[in-house]
Amino acid sequence: MASQIEQLARGASWGAFAQATELKNRILFVILALLVYRLGTYIPIPGIDPHIWEDIFSKKGGGVLDMFNLFSGGALQRMTIFALNIMPYISASIIVQLATSLFPALETLKKEGEAGRMKINQYTRYLTVLLATVQAYGLAVGLEHLQGSTGMSAVIDPGLFFRISTIITVVGGTVFLMWLGEQITARGIGNGISLIIFAGIVANLPRALGTFFELGREGRFNFIELLTIVALIAAVIIFIVFMERANRRVVVQYPKRQVGNKLFKGDTNYMPLKLNMSGVIPPIFASSLLLLPLTVVGFAGAEAGEWVQTIQRYLQHGQPTYMILYGALIAFFCFFYTAVVFNPTENADILKRNGGFIPGIRPGKNTADYLDFVVTRITTLGATYLVFICLLPEMLISGYGLPFYLGGTSLLIVVSVTMDTVGQVHSHLVAHQYEGLLKKTRLGGKLSK
Numbered sequence: 001m002a003s004q005i006e007q008l009a010r011g012a013s014w015g016a017f018a019q020a021t022e023l024k025n026r027i028l029f030v031i032l033a034l035l036v037y038r039l040g041t042y043i044p045i046p047g048i049d050p051h052i053w054e055d056i057f058s059k060k061g062g063g064v065l066d067m068f069n070l071f072s073g074g075a076l077q078r079m080t081i082f083a084l085n086i087m088p089y090i091s092a093s094i095i096v097q098l099a100t101s102l103f104p105a106l107e108t109l110k111k112e113g114e115a116g117r118m119k120i121n122q123y124t125r126y127l128t129v130l131l132a133t134v135q136a137y138g139l140a141v142g143l144e145h146l147q148g149s150t151g152m153s154a155v156i157d158p159g160l161f162f163r164i165s166t167i168i169t170v171v172g173g174t175v176f177l178m179w180l181g182e183q184i185t186a187r188g189i190g191n192g193i194s195l196i197i198f199a200g201i202v203a204n205l206p207r208a209l210g211t212f213f214e215l216g217r218e219g220r221f222n223f224i225e226l227l228t229i230v231a232l233i234a235a236v237i238i239f240i241v242f243m244e245r246a247n248r249r250v251v252v253q254y255p256k257r258q259v260g261n262k263l264f265k266g267d268t269n270y271m272p273l274k275l276n277m278s279g280v281i282p283p284i285f286a287s288s289l290l291l292l293p294l295t296v297v298g299f300a301g302a303e304a305g306e307w308v309q310t311i312q313r314y315l316q317h318g319q320p321t322y323m324i325l326y327g328a329l330i331a332f333f334c335f336f337y338t339a340v341v342f343n344p345t346e347n348a349d350i351l352k353r354n355g356g357f358i359p360g361i362r363p364g365k366n367t368a369d370y371l372d373f374v375v376t377r378i379t380t381l382g383a384t385y386l387v388f389i390c391l392l393p394e395m396l397i398s399g400y401g402l403p404f405y406l407g408g409t410s411l412l413i414v415v416s417v418t419m420d421t422v423g424q425v426h427s428h429l430v431a432h433q434y435e436g437l438l439k440k441t442r443l444g445g446k447l448s449k
Contacts, residue, residue, distance in 0.1 A: 023189075023428045030188035033180055034199045040082045040176075041075040041200070045169055047162045048079050048143070048154055055148040070410060073200025079143075079154075081173035084135055086196050089178045092127035094281070096120060101340050125178065132174040133167060140166040189428070190421035198417040201410050233411075236389065240415045243385045246275040248378050250371070252356045269356070271347075273375060276382040278337035280416060283390050283409040286329035290322070323394065327387040334383040344371035386412075 044050060057077050069076040072085035100106040100120065109116040143166075144158040155162055177196060184192030216226045249270040348368035357363050361370045390409060 023425070026187065026189050026428075027425075030184055030190070030195065033184050033188065033192075034195065037082070037177065037180060037196055037199060038073070038203060040173065041073050041080050041203075042078065043081050045079050045081060045083065046165055047156050049152075049156055050079070052148040052150070052152055053079050053143075053154040055150075056146050056154055059149075070204075071197050071200060073203050075200075081169050082177060083139065084132055084170055084174050085200065086174065086177045086181060086193055088132040088135060088174050089124070089128045089181070089193065090284075092124050092131055094285075096124045096127060098340060128178055129171060129175065132171045136167040136170040137163065139170065189424050190417070194413075194417045194420065197413060201414055205414075232392075236392065236411060237415055240389060240412060241419065243275055243382075244416055244419060247272040248275070248374060249273075250374060251359055252351060253359055254354070254356050273342075273378060274382075275378050276334075276385065277341055277375075277379070278334050278382070278386075280409060280412045281337050282330045282333035282383075282386055283412065285333045286326055286390075287409060290326055290329060323391055326394070327391055330387050330390055331383040334386055335379055338375065338379045338382075342375055344368045344375060347371055 054077075068085075068087065071087055072082060075082040075085060096106075100110050106120070109119055112119075140163040144153060144155050144162070146154055148154065178193075181192030181196055184190070184195055186192075188195075212229075213226075216223075249272050252269045252271050254267045254269070345368045348364060348371060351357065351367060352363040358367055358370060361367050389412060393411070
């Protein structure tokens with residue numbers, strides 16, 4: 001009997017140790033994968049003169065270039081194999097998701113379960129390669145036409161061979177990151193694509209903070225202003241955490257049910273509706289769309305017409321026109337993306353099929369109208385929150401010259417990804433505790449026998 005107890009206890013302990021080891025292995029895999037990613041951001045594209053490109057980037061920087069450089073973790077500024085980073089995959093995912101809601105064939109495929117999801121993921125990968133190829137070709141052609149202060153091109157030997165090699169190198173880097181992100185999601189903790197972007201932003205935060213404090217040392221602002229800005233950034237982070245956790249809980253009741261000879265009493269549950277369903281998609285889309293003219297002007301240089309120069313002048317950071325358009329685009333994409341990810345009619349039908357209903361609201365169309373009304377109200381608050389978070393750092397960047405990495409979009413990504421990853425780690429720990437309790441229960445049952 002004693003040997004049996006010892007064997008069962010040893011089995012329970014080994015199960016708990018194995019579960020903890022699995023979590024450690026997942027975290028270690030994520031760390032190693034992100035180290036590989038950071039290593040790739042320092043491998044240059046063949047045929048580029050790094051000194052001339054650094055000179056060109058310092059002059060052409062700003063606008064969407066800084067946005068892409070932010071998401072690439074500095075790979076674009078160093079012109080490495082990960083210059084496009086994972087952005088083509090994100091664009092392809094959004095396009096496929098929008099197409100799923102617009103085309104009935106794709107929507108039917110989405111409802112087919114795991115097989116349909118794998119097919120849609122395959123379409124996303126194909127579209128990623130196509131978008132990356134087009135962008136890599138544009139990057140190669142643009143590099144050939146850019147000249148530094150000395151009048152020399154950043155490309156050592158322009159021509160067809162350079163374009164082909166650049167396309168193969170950059171597209172290969174993007175496809176590798178897409179695969180690496182999927183591996184992190186499957187074998188690690190958290191969303192792999194989000195963690196790759198997160199790692200790129202965090203890797204440049206020390207340099208951004210150094211620039212920030214260097215500006216204070218140079219006298220750009222006094223000690224009181226320095227403390228005020230630091231406190232304001234901390235308050236913004238706390239506010240982001242609060243708003244990202246905020247949700248509207250819609251009460252859902254289930255009536256009494258009789259299954260065979262058993263009568264199950266009614267239950268009350270909640271449908272949590274996040275205040276910000278669209279995440280960081282609206283700021284990313286708004287920034288890319290609004291700052292694209294500035295990038296075209298930056299590459300065109302003296303060849304740009306007068307009207308293009310006028311657009312550049314009014315769309316600079318800190319200009320009232322830029323602020324108004326930026327806020328309007330964020331609000332628009334917030335409502336648009338929320339409409340894509342949440343369908344009130346579909347959710348109302350799911351409640352009706354499962355026998356659930358919202359107290360005081362009839363099932364069917366009335367429930368769909370009520371859910372649409374609630375989602376519209378909370379999306380209005382969510383859009384206001386996103387506009388405020390993104391415009392406040394823009395004012396600080398414009399007024400005090402703060403680094404771009406301290407902007408609203410970067411803070412949103414860092415905080416959101418951190419919260420999601422910590423939440424998944426917590427879920428693994430809870431599952432580990434439940435498994436330990438179940439093993440102890442089984443042990444107690446066997447001992448009683």
